[in-house]
Amino acid sequence: MHLRKGTDAPRSLNAATLFGVLAGIFTLLLITAIALLVADQRKLLDSVTQLRTQALPTSIEQQRLARNIETLRLEGERVLSASTPQARQQAMFVVNLMASHPSILGNPRARDIATETELFLTRVTRGEQGDSAVHAEWAQLSRRLSLAADDISVEAVSLARGEVATMGAVIEGAQQKLYATLAITLVFVIVLLLLMHRRLILPLQRIDATLKTLGKTAPVLDLPPGSLHEIKAIEGAIGQLHDILQKHEETRDELERLAATDMLTGLNNRREFMHIAAGEVARSQRYGRPVTVGLADLDHFKRINDQHGHAAGDLALRAFADLVRSTLRHADTAGRYGGEEFAFVFPETTPEEAAVLSNRLRSRLDAMVIALPDGATLRMTLSIGIADASVRSLEEALSVADQALYEAKASGRNTVVLRPMAGLSILPPDFDH
Amino acid sequence: MSIRPIHRILRALACLMLGGLLPVMASAEPPLRVIVIGSSPPMSYEDGDGKLVGFNIELAEALCQTMKARCEMHKVAIGKVIDMLAAGEADFAAVSFLITPERQEKVLFSKPYYRSLSIWLARPEIRPGATGITVAAVRGSAQARYVEIEGWKNFFVEHHRDLPPLLAAGTADAAIVPMPTALRLIQEKELQAREIGPSILPVPSLGGDVAFSINPQRADLRPRIDAAIDAVKNDGRFDRINTKYLPFRLQ
Numbered sequence: 302m303h304l305r306k307g308t309d310a311p312r313s314l315n316a317a318t319l320f321g322v323l324a325g326i327f328t329l330l331l332i333t334a335i336a337l338l339v340a341d342q343r344k345l346l347d348s349v350t351q352l353r354t355q356a357l358p359t360s361i362e363q364q365r366l367a368r369n370i371e372t373l374r375l376e377g378e379r380v381l382s383a384s385t386p387q388a389r390q391q392a393m394f395v396v397n398l399m400a401s402h403p404s405i406l407g408n409p410r411a412r413d414i415a416t417e418t419e420l421f422l423t424r425v426t427r428g429e430q431g432d433s434a435v436h437a438e439w440a441q442l443s444r445r446l447s448l449a450a451d452d453i454s455v456e457a458v459s460l461a462r463g464e465v466a467t468m469g470a471v472i473e474g475a476q477q478k479l480y481a482t483l484a485i486t487l488v489f490v491i492v493l494l495l496l497m498h499r500r501l502i503l504p505l506q507r508i509d510a511t512l513k514t515l516g517k518t519a520p521v522l523d524l525p526p527g528s529l530h531e532i533k534a535i536e537g538a539i540g541q542l543h544d545i546l547q548k549h550e551e552t553r554d555e556l557e558r559l560a561a562t563d564m565l566t567g568l569n570n571r572r573e574f575m576h577i578a579a580g581e582v583a584r585s586q587r588y589g590r591p592v593t594v595g596l597a598d599l600d601h602f603k604r605i606n607d608q609h610g611h612a613a614g615d616l617a618l619r620a621f622a623d624l625v626r627s628t629l630r631h632a633d634t635a636g637r638y639g640g641e642e643f644a645f646v647f648p649e650t651t652p653e654e655a656a657v658l659s660n661r662l663r664s665r666l667d668a669m670v671i672a673l674p675d676g677a678t679l680r681m682t683l684s685i686g687i688a689d690a691s692v693r694s695l696e697e698a699l700s701v702a703d704q705a706l707y708e709a710k711a712s713g714r715n716t717v718v719l720r721p722m723a724g725l726s727i728l729p730p731d732f733d734h
Numbered sequence: 735m736s737i738r739p740i741h742r743i744l745r746a747l748a749c750l751m752l753g754g755l756l757p758v759m760a761s762a763e764p765p766l767r768v769i770v771i772g773s774s775p776p777m778s779y780e781d782g783d784g785k786l787v788g789f790n791i792e793l794a795e796a797l798c799q800t801m802k803a804r805c806e807m808h809k810v811a812i813g814k815v816i817d818m819l820a821a822g823e824a825d826f827a828a829v830s831f832l833i834t835p836e837r838q839e840k841v842l843f844s845k846p847y848y849r850s851l852s853i854w855l856a857r858p859e860i861r862p863g864a865t866g867i868t869v870a871a872v873r874g875s876a877q878a879r880y881v882e883i884e885g886w887k888n889f890f891v892e893h894h895r896d897l898p899p900l901l902a903a904g905t906a907d908a909a910i911v912p913m914p915t916a917l918r919l920i921q922e923k924e925l926q927a928r929e930i931g932p933s934i935l936p937v938p939s940l941g942g943d944v945a946f947s948i949n950p951q952r953a954d955l956r957p958r959i960d961a962a963i964d965a966v967k968n969d970g971r972f973d974r975i976n977t978k979y980l981p982f983r984l985q
Contacts (some may be wrong), residue, residue, distance in 0.1 A: 362985060368983050372982040398851065
């Protein structure tokens, strides 16, 4: 048994636990990433709302303020260049309005320069200032008004710029988080696939391969280290299944052996002998090869039983069977045909060769002394009939061999009779060698 | 026999269609009744063809367009605006009203759309509060209310256009008008001839936030008008109207 038991491996893991833990970790990571992304999205929405409701309207108001500073400068020009007192008065009125308007007063820089402009122009309209000084100072004031308008205008844009920068940073952060989330997902999928391959698919493939050869050989289920508990359980089950199959096979073999064997002598019983002999005869006839059968009977065996008892008879039969096994060739088959009757099939053997072999068996038995438990000894002789089986059926050949045996008995026993196709040949007792 | 079920089906279909149409018809709003002055350039007046024009007129049109509402404009004297709104005879007034506590008791106000000042129109030597002078204003205006509170001798008229002849004839020595009106009145030749000029009245109650006024029963209109004001102020329409009627930006 080459199976490693699941309990031997300390790295064995439960599938539910493993995948549960993995899924838990991944879910936690994913939820965290999503929460971070949602927070970013909220921040972005807040920024957009701030931009829409605060920064942009304020920025537009600032632009209007810058425009009004420029209007103030233009009206100042008109005050200085007016051809009629009415025109000058009208321009001055707008200057007054600008300098007093809450929107201008609300911005310190605008307020200061507007007030300065209004005071200067008021002095000019009242004729309190000389012409040359007026133009020089106005040129300077006019440039400062333009600059103030520019600055306020730029400030307006930078109001929105701050929010836009914040939004840009948030989007960039969100993008990185999104990439991180994608990477986490990718890693998880890869890990999952690897784990599935290593801990499920690979073991299953090995189990499949093992199951295919289960009946033939002992299963060698070489599971990779860290295989899942469930897989290990299958491994154990396969081992048990194999053990059971093995036992079944052994039992079946034993039953087959019992069914084919003569219990007393250990030789093939008659049924098994007929089965083997039929096969040999058929094969030889198919290939045109010689094959010979023989029938043997222990002479006066009944006397042994009568004189020494059945136990001695059994002992004699077993001794004879041992002699058969040691004398016949490997390819030859012997079987107990009846009480003290035995049958042989000699493949690739002519009747003459078989007769020589049979005679050797006969002479050896003739020479053998069997010691009985009670100290007595006994001897036995054997009559054998040989028949060619290469041209007739097994049954016919055995029938011919039986006739030959009968003739051997009739001619005085302890002899081998070969019954060729025609005629009868009685071999003398010294036929051997 | 086979026609009857068809009739039944057709009748059911007709009912379904009517049932579907009725809510649509019900949801079609009646036109908004908008009060305008129509006699106060440059904010609200009639051009040579009798067509209503001016800053407030165009602003009201832009707001209605933004609210996707049909608006019908009705010319009303300033003095009647607040009472008409309070009585529910109109939905809102496209009139530049200073948000005063008295007015707030009667009507709702939109969000302010600019801040105004009040202007003293008189010969240079006639100062506010001078004894024995008659001060003119438009009836129902914040300026008229101020004159009353100050207890000055007064002469109230229905329309701004009535003021120049009054000042030219000497019936009134001075007039108090809103900032935009003053910009137009100072161009009147008869006033220039009498050297009647403008000066800013530094009175807090006569300056500050200006808004459209709304029928108090139409509180639902206020957020819509406010949103529309935001929209036109942010998409450039407000400034285009501004440039058309005034020399500087209203803020």
